[in-house]
Amino acid sequence: MSMENRREALDGIGIGDYRESGTLAQSGKVVFLLDDDLVMDVNDLLVRATVSEEGEKLITLPSVADAVGRIYTIYAVAVATGTLKAQDKGDDAGLTDLTFTTGQYSVLYSDGYVWYVLAGQTN
DSSP: OHHHHHHHHHTTOOOOOOOHTTTTOOOOOOEEEEESSSEOOOTEEEEEEEESSEEEEEEEEOOOTTTTEEEEEEEEEEESSEEEEEEEESSSSSSOOOOEEOOOEEEEEOOSOEEEEEEEEEE
């Protein structure tokens, strides 16, 4: 599809041209987590976690209000002997804690008030 056809397809639905406006782009960073707890900031868009020690490792999402409109992915690369969990910050959105085993993941979206699990496999 040509750029002109994309403009025509988007015209009238209020999105605009994503290549020029950047309104649909999301910048951020990948965090590789190994045997530590993590408090995510709004720029930590992908967390790849490995847990090789006993005990619970905890990933805390950014504040649901600060993360409005953003999408985050947590992927458990390997969970050998410990446990990997994700929770919302200060229970600000009432998200039920997510527990991961090896190969499981979760894709989360914030509307500013609630975390939505868009896709994933968790326990």
